[in-house]
Amino acid sequence: MTTAPAKAGWRFRQPSVIPGFGLTLGFSLAYLTLIILIPLSGLIWRSAALGWADFWAIATDRRTINALEISFGTAFIAAAVNVVFGTIVAWVLVRYNFPGRRIVDAMVDLPFALPTAVAGIALTTLYAPNGWLGSLLAPLGIKVAYTPLGIVIALIFIGLPFVVRTVQPIMEEIDKEVEEVAATLGANRFQTVARVLLPGLAPAIVTGFALAFARGVGEYGSVIFIAGNLPYKSEIAPLLIVIRLEEYNYAAATAIAAIMLALSFVMLLVINLVQTWSRKRYG
Amino acid sequence: MEVRVANVRKEFERFPALHDVSLDIKSGELIALLGPSGSGKTTLLRLIAGLERPTKGKIFFGEEDASQKSIQERNVGFVFQHYALFRHMTVADNIGFGLKVRRGPTRPTAQEIRRRASELLDLVQLSGLEKRYPAQLSGGQRQRVALARAMAIEPAVLLLDEPFGALDAQVRRELRRWLREIHDATGHTTVFVTHDQEEALELADRVVVMSQGRIEQVGTADEIYDTPNSPFVYGFIGESSALPVKVEDGQVWIADRPIGLSAPHASQGEATLFFRPHDVELVDECNGCIAGTVAASRRVAGTRRVELEIGGERQRVEIELPVNHPAAQKSRVAFRPGRWKLFPAA
Numbered sequence: 191m192t193t194a195p196a197k198a199g200w201r202f203r204q205p206s207v208i209p210g211f212g213l214t215l216g217f218s219l220a221y222l223t224l225i226i227l228i229p230l231s232g233l234i235w236r237s238a239a240l241g242w243a244d245f246w247a248i249a250t251d252r253r254t255i256n257a258l259e260i261s262f263g264t265a266f267i268a269a270a271v272n273v274v275f276g277t278i279v280a281w282v283l284v285r286y287n288f289p290g291r292r293i294v295d296a297m298v299d300l301p302f303a304l305p306t307a308v309a310g311i312a313l314t315t316l317y318a319p320n321g322w323l324g325s326l327l328a329p330l331g332i333k334v335a336y337t338p339l340g341i342v343i344a345l346i347f348i349g350l351p352f353v354v355r356t357v358q359p360i361m362e363e364i365d366k367e368v369e370e371v372a373a374t375l376g377a378n379r380f381q382t383v384a385r386v387l388l389p390g391l392a393p394a395i396v397t398g399f400a401l402a403f404a405r406g407v408g409e410y411g412s413v414i415f416i417a418g419n420l421p422y423k424s425e426i427a428p429l430l431i432v433i434r435l436e437e438y439n440y441a442a443a444t445a446i447a448a449i450m451l452a453l454s455f456v457m458l459l460v461i462n463l464v465q466t467w468s469r470k471r472y473g
Numbered sequence: 474m475e476v477r478v479a480n481v482r483k484e485f486e487r488f489p490a491l492h493d494v495s496l497d498i499k500s501g502e503l504i505a506l507l508g509p510s511g512s513g514k515t516t517l518l519r520l521i522a523g524l525e526r527p528t529k530g531k532i533f534f535g536e537e538d539a540s541q542k543s544i545q546e547r548n549v550g551f552v553f554q555h556y557a558l559f560r561h562m563t564v565a566d567n568i569g570f571g572l573k574v575r576r577g578p579t580r581p582t583a584q585e586i587r588r589r590a591s592e593l594l595d596l597v598q599l600s601g602l603e604k605r606y607p608a609q610l611s612g613g614q615r616q617r618v619a620l621a622r623a624m625a626i627e628p629a630v631l632l633l634d635e636p637f638g639a640l641d642a643q644v645r646r647e648l649r650r651w652l653r654e655i656h657d658a659t660g661h662t663t664v665f666v667t668h669d670q671e672e673a674l675e676l677a678d679r680v681v682v683m684s685q686g687r688i689e690q691v692g693t694a695d696e697i698y699d700t701p702n703s704p705f706v707y708g709f710i711g712e713s714s715a716l717p718v719k720v721e722d723g724q725v726w727i728a729d730r731p732i733g734l735s736a737p738h739a740s741q742g743e744a745t746l747f748f749r750p751h752d753v754e755l756v757d758e759c760n761g762c763i764a765g766t767v768a769a770s771r772r773v774a775g776t777r778r779v780e781l782e783i784g785g786e787r788q789r790v791e792i793e794l795p796v797n798h799p800a801a802q803k804s805r806v807a808f809r810p811g812r813w814k815l816f817p818a819a
Binding site for chain 2: 365367368370371372373374375376377378381385386389390392
């Protein structure tokens with residue numbers, strides 16, 4: 191007579207003997223409900239008032255689709271650029287000691303602190319056709335301000351600290367011995383970086399990418415100054431929402447917001463799954 | 474391959490870590506660098522590997538001057554105390570790494586690399602763990618993988634930095650025996666660093682005792698233990714007792730009494746007498762011997778360790794007695810050391 195072992199299903203992780211599990215879990219749930227769940231469900235509820243046909247019409251509207259494409263596309267490109275240069279900046283800050291290192295380190299956080307509108311105005315003045323950089327680029331036929339390229343630049347500016355600050359601590363933990371072992375085994379510097387160091391940093395880099403990307407999708411303040419906001423060309427989704435709000439078309443505004451929400455949620459979920467997978471693998 | 478360290482000096486920001494060290498390592502030898510922390514043993518190992526550059530002096534691999542070569546060109550296998558495995562790679566990929574990064578015709582095919590990795594896993598007795606990740610292995614297993622990885626490149630010399638330092642005592646003893654077997658089977662010239670004298674004496678063909686950036690003595694386990702050539706080595710290797718004495722007329726004196734040891738070649742004056750606590754002969758009547766009152770007595774495993782106070786200055790020395798020896802109960806014990814050595818007082 192054997193009894194089958196009880197099936198392990200969804201179960202709370204065994205709380206430790208130290209009290210506080212019930213209290214903290216209860217608090218977290220209540221807090222998340224108040225701060226995130228209620229506003230978001232309000233949003234979905236408002237957009238549901240539209241009815242399926244109207245919602246679909248707004249969702250498939252050329253202008254909406256273009257705005258979403260621009261928002262997600264520019265955010266993706268900007269996050270990708272930030273991954274490359276943010277990782278290099280983090281590397282320089284972690285690995286080398288040079289005069290002014292602390293100042294550079296502090297400067298990385300500036301985009302966090304600066305009002306985004308200030309950043310937007312500053313970038314626009316720089317890149318406008320008669321601005322400092324814009325006047326240099328104009329003869330080459332490169333237009334930055336009032337094009338999607340300008341949006342990308344604004345989002346690079348905004349997203350940089352996210353990548354640097356997530357990669358930096360992990361980079362600090364890299365064991366020097368791992369690099370030394372790679373060298374004794376005959377790996378040159380490039381091989382050591384590409385095959386030994388970067389794979390170890392990958393989870394942090396993915397996190398940094400996700401944060402920079404999420405921030406880029408939602409960014410409004412800095413973008414609207416430099417984008418030029420031409421419908422179908424350089425109009426971002428958050429701006430379209432604001433336009434609809436100003437037209438008192440709340441239903442359309444919430445519909446676009448709900449679509450953005452769904453897209454962002456799916457993308458972040460995918461990124462999260464990738465991360466869980468890599469953590470499980472490398473321990 | 475033979476390794477020759479010639480008059481190497483190493484300074485870290487003006488602070489000397491090694492003073493003028495020379496050492497000849499024969500091909501196929503298993504050598505231990507033994508010393509307390511800060512003695513420069515790890516620095517010497519890293520200099521041989523090329524992980525540090527000597528401030529002065531040269532290091533030869535065979536006839537070639539290796540000091541001019543980069544780490545990559547030296548072809549050394551290095552094993553760290555904390556394994557330094559690549560955690561995002563499987564065991565097989567870890568072992569094959571040194572072959573995979575080769576370029577041109579020296580790089581074996583992927584199939585050949587796999588074959589070689591599983592061959593080495595057999596050698597380190599971890600067959601079948603190719604697909605595991607380092608996080609899924611125990612400490613002892615990780616260190617075996619690290620050794621297999623170092624051996625995969627057919628190194629000119631194998632260098633191990635406290636290879637068993639992070640493991641518990643049981644695993645340590647086991648791996649020690651196993652490393653000796655591997656060495657005998659493969660014949661790689663091997664240098665390992667340790668602060669554990671038992672490990673060094675048991676495992677190595679020759680032991681290099683280091684202290685404060687200098688080599689104190691080089692020799693087999695027997696030579697190091699039986700004929701230490703300095704007070705440091707006497708004190709560092711094994712148990713020892715020391716007594717301040719005086720040499721006069723070819724005799725050794727404590728205070729105003731000769732203790733029955735003749736030292737015709739020792740220089741006159743103050744000196745320190747060293748002997749092993751277990752290598753003493755008890756005498757009943759003290760006609761030229763060392764006598765003292767028992768100050769403390771402790772049972773240590775199979776013997777009894779007795780602390781004696783000698784002479785008017787109450788110098789303390791330890792000797793070992795059989796557990797049931799009657800002398801252990803007496804308040805006064807007289808003895809004469811078997812093998813002993815005198816060093817002039819510093």
